[in-house]
Amino acid sequence: MGMSYLILAGAIMLFSWLVSSRLKSKFEHYSKLQLQNGMSGAEIAEKMLADNGIRDVRVISVAGQLTDHYNPVDKTVNLSEAVYNQRNAAAAAVAAHECGHAVQHAVGYQWLAMRSKLVPVVNVASTYMQWILLAGILMIKTFPQLLLIGIVIFAATTLFSIITLPVEYDASHRALAWLENKRMLTQQEQAGAKDSLKWAARTYVVAALGSIATLLYYISIYMGGSRRN
Secondary structure, three states, X not given: OXXXXXXXXXXXXXXXXXXXXXXXXXXXXXXXXXXOXXXXXXXXXXXXXXHOOOOOOEEXXXXXXXXXXXXXXXXXXXXXXXXXXXXXXXXXXXXXXXXXXXXXXXXXXXXXXXXXXXXXXHHHHHHHXXXXXXXXXXXXXXXXXXXXXXXXXXXXXXXHHHHHHHHHHHHHHHHHHHHHHOOOOOHHHHHHHHHHHHHHHHHHHHHHHHHHHHHHHXXXXXXXXXXXX
């Protein structure tokens, strides 16, 4: 399994790099496609929230790149400075996507609720998981149960990455449907927004596949150690 895992991990890393590079180039391309309606990402977000009857969610600007997210705790749609201020197809896509999460929250979308419940677990797991797994591998012959604990913790993060997939795809679906139904974009702009979100979603697919492959690798180490013991 060791060599097989290395080959698989290398393939996933390569695929991840390709997808990330493609995503970056797509967003750079569609950032040059200025919206004919002249609306900024912030204005797109505020209108989508209003059209969905959501009055208790604020749209705010946050520093950095790719920092866009929806926070269900304080009910804020956080848009990176570029997305917040710019008036192009890429900004419209991201802004509407994050509002898609706000709509999910408002309607009680099941997968988002499940993911939100896992956030505290994942936060704690990310702090200690690698150390437990490393110690578990080193002590596989004397204390294999430690590795098993690490595997259970890692499984929680893997589950989180899997649950993230329907959450992200659904948010994009809601965003694109609203943009189209409200005729917010031209046909060319709509196609650009759809293409941008498609490549963004693929980054989550790669992350989930990588997490599953790594989980199987640790399980194989545990099973091998258990047989020897």
